[in-house]
Amino acid sequence: MIDTKRNAWPMTDVARRIARRIARRAHIVFITAHTEYAIDAFKHGALDYLVKPIEHERFADTIARLQERVNSSHPAPNTEQLIEQLAAQLQRPNTNAPLRWIRALVGQALCMIPVDKIDFLRSDEKYTLIAWRDETSKQCEALIRTPLKELIIQLDTTQFAQVHRAVVVNLAAISHVTRAENETAQIALKGRDEILPVSRSYLHLFKQM
Structure with missing residues (x-):
């Protein structure tokens, strides 16, 4: 090759x-x-x-x-x-199926992370943090070198939404959204302690607030 x-x-x-x-x-x-x-x-x-x-x-x-x-x-x-x-x-127009797996090195093991198990992705300088649940629902995290902007275009837009320039969230993982100052918001996740920011540019995704 x-x-x-x-x-x-x-x-x-x-x-x-x-x-x-x-x-x-x-x-x-x-x-x-x-x-x-x-x-x-x-x-x-x-x-x-x-x-x-x-x-x-x-x-x-x-x-x-x-x-x-x-x-x-x-x-x-x-x-x-x-x-x-x-x-x-x-x-043909780009009709590639959405990304189904993400490869990540966890310790000495190469993991195949099912995309539908991911709770959120967050840009971390030169890396992207992947936060997901394994088959036992244990919370897991890994850093990969693929930039978030490259991953976003491969994700299923009916399942994932960008809510901040550095954050993409699995809509099914959202517990609730709370309005914050300066036309921003905060996302609470089901079973996780992390609070994700929603910037003004993406607040329209939660119009019902």
């Missing part, structure tokens, strides 16, 4: 260089934050591409495809068909 963020070449050049240097067939998967070169990369032998931030299920699907390709003695899939599928996908 190739992380194009660490390489100054576009996908097309990377695929072409690998194809020239490796006599046997190479199975190339690109990890990228940009898709403008993806179609050309397929023309030069790329098997698949992953767009950052990478979802667990999408990554697992790509690994399965790689294993199938390596273990199979059948000819490679039709490249033109792959190109057509990618072109159609790039032209």
Whole structure:
């Protein structure tokens, strides 16, 4: 796999260089934050591409495809068909399913946090604090490097709401909202001691107050 963020070449050049240097067939998967070169990369032998931030299920699907390709003695899939599928996908509006899992390092363990178990997310300098409940309803916290602004656009807007420039809350986790000074408010959470701020810009979300 190739992380194009660490390489100054576009996908097309990377695929072409690998194809020239490796006599046997190479199975190339690109990890990228940009898709403008993806179609050309397929023309030069790329098997698949992953767009950052990478979802667990999408990554697992790509690994399965790689294993199938390596273990199979059948000819490679039709490249033109792959190109057509990618072109159609790039032209469609962004209909990606909301984020379902967030990976976080807790101690020495890598945890897969179910998004629907998250109570709130809060920006913490260069990190994002994730506060959630585990399968026993124990309160847990972890810091991840992904900025809050990148996570917000992947969350289900019917479940999560930004209530402050540094805070996103799970609506189902809210116990009650109390009006505060200067057209702001405070959110109390079910079973948690934390009080979350609601800034003036987001007070309209609680019009009934």
